[in-house]
Amino acid sequence: MEIETQAFGSLGLLVLVLVLLFGFLYVIPIPLWIAAWASNAYVGLFTLVGMRLRRVPPGTVINARISAVKAGLEIPVNDLEAHFLAGGNVVKVVNAMISADKANIPMSFKRAAAIDLAGRDVLEAVKMSVLPKVIETPRITAVAKDGIQLIAVSRVTVRANIDRLVGGAGEETVIARVGEGMVSTIGSSATHKDVLENPDHISKNILGKGLDAGTAFEILSIDIADVDVGENIGAKLQIDQANADKQIAQAKAEERRAMAVALEQEMRARVVEAEAEVPRAMAEAFRQGNLGIMDYYRMKNVQADTAMRGAIAGTEEESPGPSKK
Secondary structure, eight states: HHHHHHHHHHEEEEHHHHHHHHHHHHHHHHHHHHHHHHHHHHHHHHHHHHHTTTTOOOHHHHHHHHHHHHOOOOOOOHHHHHHHHHOHHHHHHHHHHHHHHHOOOOOOHHHHHHHTTTTTHHHHHHHHHSOEEEEEOEEEEEEEESEEEEEEEEEEEEEOOOGTTTTOOOOOHHHHHHHHHHHHHHTTTSSHHHHHHTTHHHHHHTTTTTTTEEEEEEEEEEEEEEEEEEEEEHHHHHHHHHHHHHHHHHHHHHHHHHHHHHHHHHHHHHHHHHHHHHHHHHHHHHTTTSSSHHHHHHHHHHHHHHHHHHHHHHHHHHSSSSSOO
16 A cells, blocks of 8 residues: 555656646747757747747747848847737748848838738738739720720739838729720720720820829739720610600600690681581571571571582492492
């Protein structure tokens, strides 16, 4: 029993020692401190302990500092730690500074940190400054003065401007400005054939406007990749206008016809009204003695004779030939 008790006690003591050792190495990363000292990027042990207390991973900061020192850059540990606490990417900033230094592009840590905190990829920006990027615009539709629609696509070669990365407009602005320039140039052309014969006029006109002002890029060249002929917009507009004029003319003609029909109906109503006054006038003439009974019969005979003649004339017009059984 005593032997077992001593064995359990020794095992527990060993576990406690290991836990304390791992805790000590976690709080004070001795291997990382040795690596920094061996790389001439010395960092004090209390600084490493402070990073642990501030919840800053010492491995990220110290490895980034070692890379910078080996590349000939001196970046204080406090600046790296402050950038990490601000939500920045320490490794990417240091790599961007190393790339910029190798390419003879002046870039301070403060500028690189500002670019990174602004939400831009600082390493990609340095790469784009060294190796320009080609941006292809979508299909831009414009109409020349002769009414022919043209559909053009251009490729814009841009280089990142480090000085304007903070506060400068992005690729969307460049694409929008280039598209506006293409529409303006094509729209000012006399015919679509002029554009097809000399598409470089579009590039020259756009480059002369300084479209990269206020952006984070410098436009190196604009190349027209493709120009296609679309529809005849001018002819379509003329056809639509002709149809509209036709409908207006038809509406006015219908209005005049309706007015003529209304006037005819009004005149007929007046005739009916006048005919209705005849019996009244005859009755008044009877009462005043201006019309006798024989005069009335003679008038009736004349009316009957006229009606008979009209009926005979109408029958003859309808059946001029012999009757058919």
